[in-house]
Ligand SMILES: Nc1nc2c(ncn2[C@@H]2O[C@H](COP(=O)(O)OP(=O)(O)OP(=O)(O)O)[C@@H](O)[C@H]2O)c(=O)[nH]1
């Protein structure tokens with residue numbers, strides 16, 4: 129097995145070692161998470177100190193110091209009173225509506241995180257070391273990979289706005305003063321039909337089995353949309369619980385592309401009772417979590433782009449689900465709520481020493497990450513079925529005196545996909561490779577010479593031997 133990637137302490141400029149000051153300034157995750165470990169936590173939440181970002185209004189506005197607007201003419205000694213009565217009657221004074229209750233995500237997140245009975249936040253004693261594994265599970269595109277990258281502070285998992293970006297299980301290690309958490313980022317769980325997608329969902333489901341706790345990552349925007357739809361259909365007094373039969377079909381995310389006629393997995397268990405406001409796609413994931421009898425909690429992600437009041441019914445709906453732990457609103461993009469989430473996860477981990485040294489941060493090899501950087505560019509720069517027909521292999525990875533030579537093969541399924549990837553006079557491939565090479569250079573901390581070949585491998589995503597070759601099936 130390839131050795132874990134470490135962060136060498138001394139190599140200047142390397143992202144594996146100390147991070148350059150520039151990245152920290154941007155408010156990297158480490159700073160967000162670090163705030164929980166270095167600063168003593170206030171007994172009462174101190175919003176000025178712990179939250180730099182107000183998701184309702186963006187960065188807080190500075191008090192105005194500019195000139196006041198000029199006052200209108202004033203009546204006083206020597207001034208003449210107007211002769212004509214005003215043309216309009218005086219406006220009727222109405223009391224202003226009460227301001228909407230303010231929701232502070234960080235505050236809500238801390239509240240949720242404190243709710244666990246094993247909570248040792250309040251303890252003044254030095255806390256025992258806890259170490260364990262957590263799986264980030266959820267539907268495709270909810271932000272699992274963004275969340276892991278944010279906590280670890282390194283780009284381990286590739287991210288794109290397209291669903292089914294992650295195809296493998298990727299471990300990221302976060303080590304604090306009294307905690308080590310092994311995060312497992314997983315492919316999105318969906319109704320899979322093609323062999324590749326089945327393999328991906330299989331990996332995600334297997335990753336639920338052995339961990340200490342599962343974090344169900346939910347896209348808050350989608351959750352609110354679904355809850356609103358249900359509220360409109362049923363009215364505000366909708367029954368809180370019912371069987372999952374209604375409206376489940378046709379609302380779950382599926383593989384990209386056409387139905388390939390595969391048999392759908394049969395539900396053999398007794399039906400679970402779900403609050404109708406929990407969306408069908410999430411029910412599928414929750415069923416899998418409960419099948420393994422796992423402790424689980426919820427990270428409601430993307431609160432930076434969510435209507436805040438609308439999220440309350442969603443929180444209410446999830447809090448009624450069986451064996452659920454805290455429901456923590458977060459934004460993986462802005463780092464809001466990440467520190468409370470990490471604290472909440474800690475409460476589920478066993479008291480035991482760290483498994484990995486503090487400078488290790490993933491189980492994946494540099495080769496794997498380089499291949500993924502190239503695949504990410506294909507996801508970002510091409511459309512429709514092209515990214516789903518691409519697999520990347522690194523054929524050569526050689527450290528030379530002043531640079532690293534990386535030779536990559538991009539496998540596609542059809543000649544048309546090859547033509548799109550290469551583009552007019554190779555323009556598209558040049559753009560893809562340049563962007564991927566920049567990320568490789570940042571990871572390795574040295575110059576990279578990247579050579580890319582495109583090969584046609586008909587229907588590779590349906591052939592078991594090819595899935596094995598690319599590492600999607602063990
Ligand atoms: N606004 C906002 N967007 C986010 C946030 N977290 C993730 N995203 C975006 O959501 C999209 C999907 O993010 P990913 O991290 O790739 O999602 P994923 O769950 O890993 O997706 P799969 O790998 O396909 O299962 C990307 O465009 C991210 O930039 C967030 O907190 N706020």
Ligand SMILES: [Mg+2]
Pocket residue numbers: 272273274285286287293294314315
């Ligand atoms: Mg992902």
